[in-house]
Amino acid sequence: MVCLFWLATGVAARAMELPSVAEVWEVVTLENYNTRLVVLSTALLGVASGLVGSFLLLRKRSLMGDALSHATLPGIGIAFAVGVSLGGSGKSLPLLLAGATVSGVIGVLVMLAIRNTTRLRDDVAMGLVLSVFFGIGVAILGMVQAMPQASAAGLESFIYGKTASMVKSDFFFIAGVAAASALIAVLLFKEFTLLCFDDDYAASQGWPSFGLDLLLLGLVTAVTVIGLQAVGLILVIAFLITPPTAARFWTERLPRMMGLSAVIGGLSGWLGASLSALLPRLPAGAVIVLVAASLFVFSMFFAPARGVLGRWLRHRRLRKKVHRQHLLRAAYELLEAHARGSGNGGRGTSIINEPFDRADLQAKRTWRPRELARIIRSEIAMGHIEEAGEGRLRLSEEGFGEAARITRNHRLWEVYLVKHADIAPSHVDRDADMVEHILEADLVRRLEDELRDRDAWIPSPHSIQ
Amino acid sequence: MSELLKSMSPAGDATGEDLSFHPDDVPLAIHDLTVAYHRKPVLWDIDLDIPEGKLVGIVGPNGAGKSTLIKACLDLVPKTSGEVGIYGKPYRDQRHLVGYVPQRESVDWDFPVSALDVVAMGTYRRLGWFRRVGKKEREAAMAALEQVGVGHLADRQISQLSGGQQQRVFLARALAQDAKIYFMDEPFAAVDAATEEAIVKLLRSLNEQGKTCLVVHHDLATVSRYFDWLVLLNMRVVAAGPTSELFTEENLEKTYGGQLNLLNDAAKALSHATR
Secondary structure, three states: OHHHHHHHHHHHHOOOOOOOHHHHHHHHOOOOHHHHHHHHHHHHHHHHHHHHHHHHHHOOOHHHHHHHHHOOHHHHHHHHHHHHHOOOOOOOHHHHHHHHHHHHHHHHHHHHHHHHHOOOOHHHHHHHHHHHHHHHHHHHHHHHHOOOOHHHHOOOHHHHOOHHHOOHHHHHHHHHHHHHHHHHHHHOHHHHHHHHHOHHHHHHOOOOHHHHHHHHHHHHHHHHHHHHHHHOOOOHHHHHHHHHHHHHOOOOOHHHHHHHHHHHHHHHHHHHHHHHHHOOOOOHHHHHHHHHHHHHHHHHHHOOOOOHHHHHHHHHHHHHHHHHHHHHHHHHHHHHHHHHHHHHOOOOOOOOOOOEEHHHHHHHOOOOHHHHHHHHHHHHHHOOEEEOOOOEEEEOHHHHHHHHHHHHHHHHHHHHHHHHOOOOHHHHHHHHHHHHHHOOHHHHHHHHHHHOOOOOOOOOOOOOO | OHHHHHHHOOOOOOOOOOOOOOOOOOOEEEEEEEEEEOOEEEEEEEEEEEOOOOEEEEEOOOOOOHHHHHHHHOOOOOOOEEEEEEOOEOHHHOHHHEEEEOOHHHOOOOOOOEHHHHHHHHHHHHHOOOOOOOHHHHHHHHHHHHHOOOHHHOOOEHHHOOHHHHHHHHHHHHHHOOOOEEEEOOOOOOOOHHHHHHHHHHHHHHHHOOOEEEEEEOOHHHHHHHOOEEEEEEOEEEEEEEHHHHOOHHHHHHHHOOOHHHHHHHHHHHHHHHO
């Protein structure tokens, strides 16, 4: 949160200069050689982090990835100092990333040691490692900056990410590591799935749970480290977590989720790197992550499988159905009561479809008058209910059949609950109200078999008010 | 590389090690087993021989170490001391003979896989590294699902299953392993009547095929109906043997000792069972 705020103020403070049409064209068509390298390697990085991130997310280790990326900073500073003292400029990417890897891994080991030797919880261990290592890193960076060679090295780009600082040799290195990580994640799909779903079962089957965990962590480390330059260590975790989270909204199947996550990651990398080539004053990491976040927000709302909108629509449809069924059942019970009241009630009595009062319907349930009027209007529109004059209503031929069916389902369920679930009959109605709406035809048939009651007219187990 | 993978492979090469004191016709022999978490012992000096082809109930109060006993047999928790032999050999050589049904709450049911995917996990060990689930594995998984009566739910995402159906999926996964001895951790916990019935039927059919089942069980009222052999456990083995000899008030009192409510439950269960 603090990081985001920090970034936001940074973005606002820098005046945004809009690029010209020619510049946009140049970036979109990848005409410039350097832009091409940057965009391709960031997209590849996105694909790899989308795949590896899926397993990180399902293993519920997102925070561990965050701690890992923050713990890389001291290593970057130290590697730079070592490089300079060996007589180089210190600005060799493989050297800096090697340093980042070593200190990131040390961070994770410290975290595991804290968790396993003390009784502190996971989140405490991660928080400690994250802040302490980042603090050490900032301090080391401060000292290193005093060295004469440091001004040119642009070490801060590792914090926020700066795609423009990439050169050709960096590209092959980043692309190679990204491709290898993606390949391993795909090859070990089955093994990682089992580990993430049920690690104890995996271990009982002889899979090296601990070894697989280490390998997964290794992949996360690899993607994090090669992402440092483009995305920066503060935001690289978002690049790992956002694509799979967005993909999860679209599907309930892991292979599809991973494919989608790779696409979303790759797209964020591609668009983000292109945008940041056009807006060189903005930190590249922020641009890339904001693109990923937009895809996430879009997925969250509009994905039909698990998105907010789809859920809301389904919920609304169910509520409408519930209301409709309540209304028809209430009408049917009115007719039943009338048939009984007229003296020829009892088992097997045929119920006559005759008009009834709105007021009687209103008295059957705690309907708000306006709500009831709306349901009645919609049922009239569907042809289940007809106006019978003098403000009275009547079930249509179709509505009568529907009402009888619904009432029957409801009673079946009630009897089932009373017989099999040890619920006091007085408590049944409410439960039955909820479950009847998810009853399916085959379940109803099973209930019938079970109850051996094939009579169409099933008496309600409690008296109807 | 391939040598390394082979040595790590779940199919594994048998080490050929023999536990001399564990005869190889005994499905499960436990000798002097002690397990401790954080220096607090959970299981003390367990000695146990389970005869072949029995339906064995593991019964005891909360915290008695029932799940830990199973996990220690499957090398999922470190043994402080002692040996466990599966048909005369250590578990790591006998994985192919053992099916495991963990507690239902031990996994996240919102995981993006279908019921069939979960059951197919029972075939992963046979598949080995890298190889994908194929037609053969899917068919085996489907057969296992049908055996527990939820074949029609194969394509459902697992969060859309009821608790009882999830439990059956877990059982089906163990069935897909095609084992000789099954360890089940509370399969009857919080399931509906239909599932309870299906599980009992499954246990009986496994029993008829001569397989051995060890089942952690909570409900004293049904113990004597479901199991022909019992292990009464409370950190140590209070008693083990045929249900008809063991299921006495005295033994239950020893197992649940001092826990008044539970004693009442036990008494009620006894009267229920003998009725």
